[in-house]
Structure formats: structure tokens, C-alpha cells
Amino acid sequence: CVCALLHTPLSCLFPSDLAGVRERTLIAVKPDGVQRRLVGQIIQRFELRGFKLVGLKMLQVSEDLLSRHYSQLTGKPFYPDLVKYMTSGPVVVMVWEGYNAVQTSRAMVGLTNPADAQAGTVRGDFSIHVSRNVVHASDSPEGAQKEIQLWFQGQELLNWDCCYHNITCEL
Ligand SMILES: Nc1ccn([C@@H]2O[C@H](COP(=O)(O)OP(=O)(O)OP(=O)(O)O)[C@@H](O)[C@H]2O)c(=O)n1
Numbered sequence: 001c002v003c004a005l006l007h008t009p010l011s012c013l014f015p016s017d018l019a020g021v022r023e024r025t026l027i028a029v030k031p032d033g034v035q036r037r038l039v040g041q042i043i044q045r046f047e048l049r050g051f052k053l054v055g056l057k058m059l060q061v062s063e064d065l066l067s068r069h070y071s072q073l074t075g076k077p078f079y080p081d082l083v084k085y086m087t088s089g090p091v092v093v094m095v096w097e098g099y100n101a102v103q104t105s106r107a108m109v110g111l112t113n114p115a116d117a118q119a120g121t122v123r124g125d126f127s128i129h130v131s132r133n134v135v136h137a138s139d140s141p142e143g144a145q146k147e148i149q150l151w152f153q154g155q156e157l158l159n160w161d162c163c164y165h166n167i168t169c170e171l
């Protein structure tokens, strides 16, 4: 721990805002992202940003899981097409942990409609249409907790120590 090397208590480096250091968010590479071989690049962005991967799997999504994941969208006109899209092939779903993970991940992913997503975001760099926008990212800490419980069993998530933990803002 660099903190120990510096003989500096962590509280000196991060004086007051430690609440969000172990925040977790759910990111899914949607079927179009998997088909287009974008999984590696998406994982790399989260690793390079400083987040820690604590869960990862590939699966074929069931309509039941999807309807629970997108429960607020089931009445939308595009929902049937959304189901076709999301069940058209495997998705890669992961849980990333770190300071302010939800908000920062949303910023990295970009706005829902790729036409509005800034260049430099996943959607802004890799997609052009809202119905094929490559990734999902939880949009609130509460939503993230629900989604993580929906997609992962507790034992599929690993607490592991990162040797750079004070640099990446972990406790
Ligand atoms: N007119 C629309 C609106 C949404 N969608 C799809 O439905 C998903 C869920 O919409 P929403 O939750 O509003 O967007 P985001 O939160 O940005 O996307 P996600 O929940 O997948 O992260 C979108 O990503 C998109 O794939 C769509 O195909 N057509």
C-alpha cells in the first residue's frame, strides 16, 4: 500500500468523501456489442479508468429476466423490438466497483441515443442508433443494487484486494 509507504493515513488522502468508494454498477455488453467483438475494448475502458472487475459472465438472456431488468419499459412501443434485440444472442454482463461507479460509468457509456452521445463515450464511439446502442449501464445506485441482485448470485461476485487500492480510491 502506497499509503503505508508514504506513512500517510488514507483519511489524509481522501479527507471526507469515502462513502462511494465501494460503489458497484452493472454493465452489460448487449448482443450487438458481442457480435461486433467489442467486449475487450469495453472491458479495457473500465479497467483503464480505474474500476475493479468483481463479476463477469456471458449468458443468453431469457425474456423473463429481461422483463424484470427493463420493468419500467415493458409498456413502451419499442419494448417488443427491445426484447428481440436483447435475446438475439449472448450478452456479457459484469459488475464494476469503485468510487462513484454508477455516475462515472454512465458518463463513460454516453447518452441513450447514440446521436446524442459524445465522442469518447462507448455509445458515441461505437453506435449510431438507439436500438443498437452496444451497452447497458445502471442509472442509479439503487437501480444498480437491484440489477446486480437480478443478474448475479452472491457467490459470483468476488471481493479481491487490489495492490493499488489507495491509488484507485479504495479503502
Ligand atoms: N426507442 C427506444 C428506446 C430504447 N430502446 C432500447 O431500450 C434500451 C433501454 O432504454 P433506456 O433504459 O431508456 O436506455 P438506457 O438506460 O440508456 O439503456 P440501458 O438501460 O440499456 O442502459 C435502450 O438502451 C435501447 O437499447 C430502443 O430500442 N428504442
Ligand SMILES: Nc1ncnc2c1ncn2[C@@H]1O[C@H](COP(=O)(O)OP(=O)(O)O)[C@@H](O)[C@H]1O
Pocket: 078, 082, 111, 112, 130, 131, 132, 133, 135, 136, 137, 139
Ligand atoms: N426511443 C428508443 N427507441 C429504441 N430503443 C430505445 C429507445 N429508448 C431507449 N431504448 C433502448 O432501451 C434501453 C434502455 O433504455 P434506458 O434505460 O432509458 O436508457 P439507458 O440504456 O441509457 O439506461 C436503451 O439503452 C435503448 O437500447
Ligand SMILES: [Mg+2]
Pocket: 137, 139
Ligand atoms: Mg436504462
